[in-house]
Amino acid sequence: MVSRVIPVDPFDLVIFGGTGDLARRKILPGLYRRFLSGQMPEDARIIGAARSDHDDTEFRAMVGNAINEFVDRDKQEKATIAAFLERLSYIKVDARGEEGWKELAGKMRKGVVHAFYFSVGPSLFGDIAERLHAYGMADAESRIVVEKPFGHDLKTAQALNATLAKHFDEHQIYRIDHYLGKETVQNLMAVRFGNMLFEPLWNAQNVDHIQITVAETVGVGGRGGYYDKSGAMRDMVQNHMMQLLCLIAMEPPYAFEPDAVRDEKLKVIRALDPVDPDDIVRGQYCEDEDGPSYFDDVENPDSRTESFIALKTHISNWRWKGTPFYLRTGKRMRARTSEIAIVFKDPPHSIFGEQERQKANVLVIRLQPNEGINLRVTIKEPGPGGMRLVEVPLDMSFKEALGPEAEDIPDAYERLIMDVIRGNQTLFMRGDEVEAAWAWTDPLIDGWTDRGDRPKSYDPGSSGPEDALMLMHKDGRRWREVKA
Structure with missing residues (x-):
């Protein structure tokens, strides 16, 4: 190649x-x-x-x-x-x-x-x-x-858009989100819209649920002053994770062109349901031998800003009605990883008996580290002794599949800056997209602020607060393990 x-x-x-x-x-x-x-x-x-x-x-x-x-x-x-x-x-x-x-x-x-x-x-x-x-x-x-941050809430985002619009048309403004420049994020669109294998299954009839995880091992560090005014919701969910959700859930655009893609993403954001307070878990990391607590990092012993958030939401449209989307992101977690997991439904009937019930297929898109795509399928375990089923991965690491060429994949910023020079806005956010994301985010933040909710404590090096596990367990599901 x-x-x-x-x-x-x-x-x-x-x-x-x-x-x-x-x-x-x-x-x-x-x-x-x-x-x-x-x-x-x-x-x-x-x-x-x-x-x-x-x-x-x-x-x-x-x-x-x-x-x-x-x-x-x-x-x-x-x-x-x-x-x-x-x-x-x-x-x-x-x-x-x-x-x-x-x-x-x-x-x-x-x-x-x-x-x-x-x-x-x-x-x-x-x-x-x-x-x-x-x-x-x-x-x-x-x-x-x-x-980013492009605004602190809907009001400030609208004000920023209006300020820039005084001197620049929308087609001249490139709101950069480096997640959209990642090779695997773009491959998500290629997998969906370039293969007949997946797109017919990409709906509520076949998908049980979808998980999006962005976990970091570092704390807020020197960003304490900014972060304590922002938190995980504003810093990660409103922009990066919202963009990932849109790419997973959007309808096929008529072409891979800026407004065609962004029109479909906007439809997803506008179809997002409000989130029930019981479906939101917020957390703050504690102190351990490897580092200070969140309170110490931000120098605010009474802070109610979250360094971790997990939530469940739904999209009210024909494709996704009834399929939950689980999002979580946090600092000082067990491992640095960003991934999207599409968990398909179980087969309606197992011909192999309950003891050999196969596990659900899972398509995992890894954004970092070791970018790649992994599909978990059920096969017969090799050897005699009857039909015993085992789960195996069909794994494609870019470095392994593409060889030396994968080493030269541009960094997200490299790709996006060159797209600016080309005049290609496909991988950049449009003003109405940003405002729609804030319109969904603001009521959630206002809700926990008005209730006076305090984030739950969690141990550094863990998967977040215990309540985040229960967010999935109460639905009979489990988070994919964040591995070190």
């Missing part, structure tokens, strides 16, 4: 917050990897913009250090790194003032794609958008990339 790397058009990419953590860890190393792969044109330019005092030489040195730290050693080619760094420059810019904007506008070339990455807090989105417009950089062809 030959990898097809298609170069993008020449571009000027401005990264606001170009010296920040996200730029250092993800954006700039990702751009280097795209340059190494041959996807970035020779005359592409990347401009870092931030409020700190740097010149071009110092900025390039910072990016070189970031490549050294965050790019695999076997991809660190000195000549290529030097050539990449030559395409970088830096301008000190005051997002809320006038310093640097005239100089930045003078750097933008005509006849190339103009993209502006807002790798800054949402409070600066409006200021930057206003100055891009005032200095003539917000033309009809320019594109802006905005990071």
Whole structure:
């Protein structure tokens, strides 16, 4: 199999917050990897913009250090790194003032794609958008990339959308959710809509339930100030997990095109049922020998913000009515894993007797680590002695199935930034999609806030609070084990 790397058009990419953590860890190393792969044109330019005092030489040195730290050693080619760094420059810019904007506008070339990455807090989105417009950089062809959190609730999300809409049309706004750039997430669509095997079974008649798990082994760490105002619901469920749910549940779009895909995702969000308070479990991790408690991490001994949440919801449409969707995510859990499990119903009758009753088929899409797809099926156990059934996996790890080519699968940020340059919004959230997600999320948060609910404690290295297990057990089901 030959990898097809298609170069993008020449571009000027401005990264606001170009010296920040996200730029250092993800954006700039990702751009280097795209340059190494041959996807970035020779005359592409990347401009870092931030409020700190740097010149071009110092900025390039910072990016070189970031490549050294965050790019695999076997991809660190000195000549290529030097050539990449030559395409970088830096301008000190005051997002809320006038310093640097005239100089930045003078750097933008005509006849190339103009993209502006807002790798800054949402409070600066409006200021930057206003100055891009005032200095003539917000033309009809320019594109802006905005990071989550996109709002804190429905009201603030609507305000942000309105602010950006003053100077940019919807087709110019790229709301990035890096989960949608993951190879396996896109493969979910390929599995569903590229194979006759699964799509006819993808409905309430054949699927017993669906589980979505995003578990992390780390605590909130240095993000305590932000996280305690956000919590797992706002930080993970409202965006990342909502997007995964939409891709699982949506109807086939008429084409793999931006609005076709996003129209179907929006229908799913609008069909989500309200969640009963008894079907929500929230938790906070305790202290152990390996780390502090949630209260210590956020420096708030009376915090009622959740570091873990599990919930059950339903989708009221013809395809999914009656099939529960279980979502859970948390910090300081047993293992780092993100997966989607589609659990099919048991056969209506076992011809092999109750003692050999086969287990339900389960299709598991692993997002991390070790991206791949696993289908568990029932077969006869080898050997004599009658018909004994055993469950086995039909396992496809991308690295094993695709060989060395799988090692070169782009990181999510790499893929999504190149999609911005191409002008392809398929894997980005639309404004009405974001607002619909908040409209479903807000009543849940308001409900537990008004009731004064406190999160349950759970041990680090566990699967979360005991009540989360009971959320499944009361329905006669079990969570898939989060394995270390």
